[in-house]
Amino acid sequence: MAAQVQQETAFGPVDRSAHDSLRDREISVEQEHLDRVYRRLEEKIHEAEFLMNDAVKRGQVGTPGALAERDAQVYRAGIHLNRLNNEFEDFLFGRIDLLLGKDGKKGPDGAYTAIEPAEGAVHPDNTAEIAETLHIGRIGVLDEDYAPLVIDWRAPAAAPFYRSTPVDPGRVVRRRVIRSKGRRVLGVEDDLMRPELRATLDGQGLPVIGDGALMAALGQARTHTMRDIVASIQAEQDLVIRAPAASVTYVEGGPGTGKTAVALHRAAYLLYQDRRRYAGGILIVSPTPLLVAYTEGVLPSLGEEGQVAIRAIGSLVDGAEATLYDSPSAARVKGSYRMLKVLRKAARGALERKDAPSRLRVVVFGRRLELGGEELGRIRQNALSGTAPVNLLRPRARKLLLDALWALSGQATRHTDPELAAELRSSFDEDVASEDSFLEFLDAWWPELTPAAVLDAMADERRLGRWARRVLTPGEVRRVARSLKRDGLSVHDVAMLDELQAILGLPARPRKRRDLDPLDQLTGLEELMPVREESQWERAERLAQERTEYAHVIVDEAQDLTPMQWRMVGRRGRHATWTVVGDPAQSSWSDPDEAAQARDEALGTRPRRRFTLTVNYRNPAEIAELAAKVLALAMPGSEAPSAVRSTGVEPRFTVVGESMERTVREEAARLLERVDGTVGVVVAMNRREEAARWLDGLGGRAVALGSLEAKGLEYDATVVVSPAEIADESPAGLRVLYVALTRATQQLTVVSGPHDAPDASGLPDLLRD
């Protein structure tokens, strides 16, 4: 973090009233600049509108290329103004004042490219002149001479705004965050990167205003949506955001270190860097719909939305939506690699429906032919020995049936001439294959399977037991079958559906009929035209359209993905580059080693670039210290991130009095009075419905959540209800409790229930030293 020098100029302290007028003066300096930016943008719009009207009037002006270019300019200018007027309250948010650069070269955005100051930029008496001032904003704007009025935050020239620290300041002397609303500048917050320097700008001392932008941002009340952090990205975060996209960028960091924020800003950065490459789309996988809703506004505020899909892990399969939770014991089986074996068996086993016919009878060339159960069983085995997806094996099964009937018919030896024999065989096949009895048999004996149908079949405990023999215990079979009987899907079911889709393959397309020519119908010619099968090429094109792959995949809360979920996500990024962010200490999955193996399989052999984020921006030190006690139990030896600020407010401990409902409600109400923003009440999963009722009437600022739903979210204040209940609800319970305890930005209350064994001060057993 940058040194925060308050109420000073680079020449020394000033008194408070002088400081206030200094602040006003600096605000008006920035206001002037913002006015200039808007004037310039309006000019561009007028120019563009003039050109457009002119073009309309004159019909055609210039070459088609010039016209296209002009239209593009009109379009771009329109977008700019629209975005400025409608979307961005704080369009211009930063400024850096820089020393003269080393090489004196300018980059494509009109700014000097050097990171380090030129020799002699700082005089021996520690004075220096500011050689360049850059303003940073959400989009870039150039003046009439192509000099930068605003640099896009993602441009290389903006990097020093984020990277510079007092330890390694580069050319930056002062970094300023500008706060504005609409077209009005409201305030400025400065960080001095070279406090030792006495720098001048146009012959005047360089004023330093405010308490620093980061602290101002962190102290703000939280709402139910995440804000972007574009004005206060810290150096270690910036390294991740701007890391080259090749291969896998792997980021670990404790709670509140900005992993989610960094992941979202990285998506915007990648699109800016190489829009063409990412035209294939960026997928951001989030653990819950709540976190999707919480983060959804960030990318639009950064000017990006179209090419980024933020999807909850339970909504990755089109047409399926997870709404149910599994018990920890069912989840543990459904998410594990073992399920893969079961699904492969089930996909094949589900072909054998209870009502499947046991014999095939056809009449062909005037003869009745019949295949019995044993022969049909052999044919099925033979067809299934192929490695193709089950639905794509149907044509093979059909062919084997025809072979068997042909052999039975005794026609094979009728002709010695190979050409005649082939002709006979083909008319035999056509005869059989067009018979209703054959078609009906095939549909019943080798039905086209859908993933949902196989999952349904697995709800039958007896059948599932057969498919899971030697893989699952009878108890596990019972739990899984029971969980599949419910109406609706869980996140684990969705991953199983996706796996089944891969195992089954897309159903072979119904034979495509040629568009009928009315003349053919009249003449009866239609009957004589062969029915056209889908060509290889058409099939390839269809599959390409149906593919759901992305150019870059970002996985948030990656520690929670089960092996089956990694497989599902992996299928969406087979040719992608990746950004994976997570924290092993917050994992709610019981078998981290198995998940790590699945993750490595999904990411393949691509090289990994690893980063660690070390500063907790969310929790004040008082809360972070308490949470660290649970971390020590959950993952002995692992290090908690250091909290960046302290509030002086210690966590509060209370014990359930008359009823849990009453105590929790009172504590939530108490916190609502103490904070301006949101209050989250976190309970064990099986209490989440009743907890929602406890808060009835407290208003929209208070919400109740199950422990797993709290993933990634944050509130001004939280009430964590019964740490013991949360810790005991699953094998990963302590890690889930660690998540619950690290959601508050200001205040935390812990309510102990009967299982918590609180001491006299209300401190529960699990949180004692």
Ligand SMILES: Nc1ncnc2c1ncn2[C@@H]1O[C@H](COP(=O)(O)OP(=O)(O)OP(=O)(O)O)[C@@H](O)[C@H]1O
């Ligand atoms: N550089 C920053 N400037 C301002 N706020 C920041 C910065 N970095 C992080 N924050 C804030 O800190 C909070 C935590 O960030 P975020 O949710 O991204 O952390 P996380 O590492 O994903 O946490 P968790 O692992 O607990 O889900 C958010 O409110 C975020 O806006």
